[in-house]
Amino acid sequence: MSTVIFEEAEVTRFKDETPKRPWRKKPTKFTVSVFLAIVIPAIIVGWLFQTSDIPGALIAVVIYLPLQLVAAGLTAWFNRGVRSIGDSVIIVLAIGATLFTLVVLISVIASLIIRGFQALSPHFLYQNSVYINPSTPLEYGGIGHAMVGTLLILLISSVIAVPIGIATAVYITEVRGRAVPYVRFFVQAMSGVPSVVAGLFILTIAVATGAFNQSAFAGGLAYAILMLPTVARTAEEVLKLIPDELRTGALALGSTRARTVLMVVLPAARTGIITAILLGIARVIGETAPLLLAAGNNDGTVLNPFGQSVASIPVYIFNNVALPYPDAVARAWGSALVLMIFVAVLFTLARVLGRGKVGKY
Helix, strand or coil: CCCCCCCHHHHHHHHHCCCCCHHHCCCHHHHHHHHHHHHHHHHHHHHHHHHCCCCHHHHHHHHHHHHHHHHHHHHHHHHHCHHHHHHHHHHHHHHHHHHHHHHHHHHHHHHHHHHHHCCCCHHHHHCCCCCCCCCCCCCCCCCHHHHHHHHHHHHHHHHHHHHHHHHHHHHHHHHCCCCHHHHHHHHHHHHCCCHHHHHHHHHHHHHCCCCCCCCHHHHHHHHHHHHHHHHHHHHHHHHHCCCHHHHHHHHHCCCCHHHHHHHHHHHHCHHHHHHHHHHHHHHHCCCCHHHHHHCCCCCCCCCCCCCCCCCCHHHHHHHHHCCCCHHHHHHHHHHHHHHHHHHHHHHHHHHHHHCCCCCCC
16 A cells, blocks of 8 residues: 655645535526526515405415426426426425415514513512402503412422422433323323313312312412423433443442432432423413313412412413403513513523533533
8 A cells, every 4th residue: 555745835835725515506407497486486476465356364375385396396397307307396385385384483473562562561570469450551550460379380280290200200311110101101101191180180070079279389280280290201212321431430330220320320310300391381381271270260360379269371361351342452472572572581491401412410
């Protein structure tokens, strides 16, 4: 095997050369055909928007999308043959689906911000609705009582669901007993339980029997049913990412399995477990049906989780959004905006904390 030695001048010339990327060069025929395939359907649709009374959504779905598919298929056939027609159709459908999703998402967020911002003010975040009726102006009243009730319910549900969910994940991934298939089956089945079923369950076994009143505790129980599978499944996936070397190393040093889990595995998965908790909270925070049945409603601020019915943001939105009073509807939109911001903060925290490398301790 011979070795090639380059002179210093040649090495310098190689370094100074601009890398050639022939795959980036497109023939003029291809560029022109793609440009026409994009512009011609857009011109036709723009003309229809200006001259016809057809709704814009109908033009976009029934006319523009088929035209774009035909234009993309003809362009692909003209440049690369029949076999590339399927690829062009898939590309157009994927781009169309992405644009449709973005339009829907942006329209929902924009509507929420525009309609909800008019109700936002400092007093809206700390006042309650004791002396407020649906026709009261926006200068009075707020959702402070609903925010306190929501935080109470989330705290109770987290205290119940988080330890059980993490213990379930530890049992599935670390203990690996005989009941693992059954436990995993029930966790997956619980993840598909409708929220109203959880509320009916608590209403039947706790509220209707007189064990508890409609309260924050009953609402927390209903939320815990919905929160548990999210925490358990996410924590299970996180614990699976922990390298086995950490477990075997701890066991080789004489540690028991329980001590290994508590002192090695769980600290190593701390970031992922926090993410699982935040995702579980974000999963349930917007559910209304369980709170309507289990927590009830109240216009005042309630701090006792066992005493009486308690207000919550989802129920507050539900009670105000359908009223024939503009100020009540504005309060509902403002509450929805506050709830969306809270959920966005939770998901942002989950993403930021989830960037930590699982398994490093």
